[in-house]
Amino acid sequence: MQAVDIIAKKRDGRILSAEEIRHFIEHYTRDQIPDYQVAAWLMAVYLQGMNTDEVHALTSAMVESGEQLRIRDTLSPVVDKHSTGGVGDKVTLAVAPLVAACGVAVGKMSGRGLGHTGGTLDKLESVPGFRVELSQQEFLDTLQKHQLVLAGQSQELAPADGKLYALRDVTGTVGSLPLIASSIMSKKLAIGCSHLLLDVKFGSGALLKPVEQARELAQIMVAIGKQAGMHTVATLTSMAQPLGAAIGNALELAEAIAILRGEGPADVRELCYYEASELLVMTGKAPNMEEAHQQVMQVILRGEAVAKLAEVIAAQGGDGSMIERPEKLPAAPARLIVKAPRSGYIAAIEAEQMGRASMHLGAGRVRKGEPIDHRTGFVLQAKIGDYVHAGDALLEIHARTVAEAEAIQPAVLACYAWSEEPTQPLPLIFETVH
């Protein structure tokens, strides 16, 4: 079987067999197919797409490219949660301890932020000393002991994805539905939790912007999970504006802690409680969403949700007292309030542009491996649908210097659209795919 024949077949819009896909991925993982051929193949997949059987075969080949942890053989139920990424998305930081505090184990491997979207690992590393690189044994031990572990993606799991993702990033092939579905699901299947909740974003700040594409992605991923014996549910949620108020690593961690205390902005709080409740229902811990919501509220009121996050932060080498007292988290030296340039209703806040502006403050990275500044970012004071008067506070910039804060102001203001008429944001939780 020649790589060039597999590339040409996909280029011509024909369907690849499971054997051809396995051959291609297996040989690429072993460095027996060069990057330039794989780049051509990725572009062919991007342009021609894949049918369901091909996506399943690609996912299986990627899972088989490395080790498989199969956590559910050690502990069950054990849940995983994944977001396709957004701006201000700190949901994992709140949902994971909420669910664990309710008595359901959460084994989470997360990624770093790249481009306009942030990454859970970077947010966690706002706490000095916190170790995200755990061996597989440490991952399992922490999970057994604390019912919760928050770690980086192990390089041994689905290594084909790591190689493919790096190539996709530089060949304009990230935004392909079959490639996204297989990338996400191969990592989830290699970890092997018993239950998985996917948060698939749509809207201006999301990877796939139209809701129809997000729905299609959700449906494919749910089907892949189910076929592999993993109870999988997906929620379609809006990324039409940044989620919550905070954008930036330590700022988002502080907001997640507020949510664990029953505080924080209503939109993101609602989403966190919804996702935690959904996971409790999926695992049978609660009979329905109302009962699950009550369990979530109880661990918040008893302080057990915050305590669970502090416990795991300390277990992984961080200073747990920063979770109990978030005012101790690293803070930016310069702050600048941006005032509304006019009166009116906020009609839009361009999430992607806002994410890019935060990168310029140091909160995100343009290239993999670059250092970031955990302290910088934005705190929004008003969201879509709010009426503000000219001169009211619109947001606060947290920067390394006043000059940097002032320099980013025009780009930030350009993210806002205004209306004379009342505007309503789309509902945040749009649909659930079972």
Ligand code: URA
């Ligand atoms: N997240 C992933 O892990 N992979 C993708 O392809 C896109 C988002």
